[in-house]
Amino acid sequence: xxxxxxxxxxxxxxxxxxxxxxxxxxxxxxxxxxxxxxxxxxxxxxxxxxxxxxxxxxxxxxxxxxxxxxxxxxxxxxxxxxxxxxxxxxxxxxxxxxxxxxxxxxxxxxxxxxxxxxxxxxxxxxxxxxxxxxxxxxxxxxxxxxxxxxxxxxxxxxxxxxxxxxxxxxxxxxxxxxxxxxxxxxxxxxxxxxxxxxxxxxxxxxxxxxxxxxxxxxxxxxxxxxxxxxxxxxxxxxxxxxxxxxxxxxxxxxxxxxxxxxxxx
Numbered sequence: 001x002x003x004x005x006x007x008x009x010x011x012x013x014x015x016x017x018x019x020x021x022x023x024x025x026x027x028x029x030x031x032x033x034x035x036x037x038x039x040x041x042x043x044x045x046x047x048x049x050x051x052x053x054x055x056x057x058x059x060x061x062x063x064x065x066x067x068x069x070x071x072x073x074x075x076x077x078x079x080x081x082x083x084x085x086x087x088x089x090x091x092x093x094x095x096x097x098x099x100x101x102x103x104x105x106x107x108x109x110x111x112x113x114x115x116x117x118x119x120x121x122x123x124x125x126x127x128x129x130x131x132x133x134x135x136x137x138x139x140x141x142x143x144x145x146x147x148x149x150x151x152x153x154x155x156x157x158x159x160x161x162x163x164x165x166x167x168x169x170x171x172x173x174x175x176x177x178x179x180x181x182x183x184x185x186x187x188x189x190x191x192x193x194x195x196x197x198x199x200x201x202x203x204x205x206x207x208x209x210x211x212x213x214x215x216x217x218x219x220x221x222x223x224x225x226x227x228x229x230x231x232x233x234x235x236x237x238x239x240x241x242x243x244x245x246x247x248x249x250x251x252x253x254x255x256x257x258x259x260x261x262x263x264x265x
Contacts, residue, residue, distance in 0.1 A: 004212045016041065055129065064123040071109075071132050075101050082140040082241075088151035090260050092248050093241075097143055100240030105135045108233040116225065134205060134226055135233045138190055142234035143241045146186030150242045153178040154249055155261045162256055171250035179242050186238035190231050197227065 019041050026033040058070050079098040083089055109132045114122035122128075154161060157178070164174040197203055198220075205226055209219035249257055 012045075016045070055125075058125050058129065061125065064121070067123050067125045067128065070125070071106070071129060072102075074129070074132060074136060075105060078105070078136040078140045079143075082144040082147070085141075085144040086148045086151070087264055088148060088155060089262055089264060090151070090245060090248060091262075093147065093245065096241050096244035096248075097147070100143060100237045100244065101136065101139060103240060104233045104235075104237035105132060105139050108229050108236070109135055112225065112229050130205075131226065131229065135230055138193075138230045139233045139237045141189055142186035142238040144186075145189070146182040146238035146242050147245060149185040150178055150182035150245055151261050153181060154256065155258060155263075158256060158258050165254055165256065171246075171254040171256075174254075174256075175246045175250065179239075179246060182242045183235070183238055186242075187231075187235060190227075190234050194227055194231065197223075203227070 019037065022037055023034055025031070026037060054070075058067060061067055076098060079094065079101050082097050082101075083093055086093075109128060110122065112131060113119045113124070113128050117127060119127045154175075161174045161178070165171070193201075193203075203223050203226075206216075206219045206223040209222060210216055214222075249260055251257055
C-alpha cells in the first residue's frame, strides 16, 4: 500500500471520544480541568481544520508574495505567543521577539529551502511553510523561556547586577552571566528533544512522512535536518531577544533600569 489512508469526520469523532478518558480522570480526581479540556479540544479541531483548508489554498498559489505574507503572519503570531507565556516583559519586548524570530526563523528556513534542500522555486509553500511552522513552534518556546529567565534575573537579582556595576563593571560585563543563563534556559527543551530522539520518541514530522508513504530512511534524514534547523533558529532567536532586552534595560550611563520590567499577572 502506498500513500496515506483517508480519515473521515467519523474517524476524527472516534478519536475525539478518547478525550473522554481525560475528562473521566479529571472528574474522578477532582482536577477541575473539564472546561479547559473541552475548550482545548474544540480549539484543536477548529484551528487545525482551518489551517488545513488554508494550506490547501496556499499550496495552490503560483506567486511568492502571498506565500511570504502567510509566512510573515505565522512569525507575527509566534512572536505574540512567545510573550503570552512569560511572567515578565518590558515595553519593547514584542518588537524584540518579532525581530528575533524574523531573522532567526525566517533566515533559517530560507537557507534550508534554497540552499540545503534546493527547492525550486525556493518559496514553494509545500516545503517552506511546514518547515517554518516546525521551527517557529520550538523557537517561540526558547524565546519565551529565555526572556522570562533574563527578566527574572534582572528583577530578582538586581542587587548582584548593581553591585557589579558599582565596582566598575560595564553593563555588558554585569549582564553577561544573565545572558548566559537565559540562553542556556531557552536551549534546554530542544537539547533534551535531540538527546532522546530516535530512542524513546519518533518525532511528529517523521511520523507524518512515514504515514504519508515516505520511506523511513528518507523521513529520518528530513527529521535530522529539521532538528538542526530548530536548534540553530532557537539559539539565534533566543540570543537576539535576550540581547535586545539587555540593551533596553541598561541606559547609556551603564545603569540597570529595573523599573522598565513589568510583571504580568
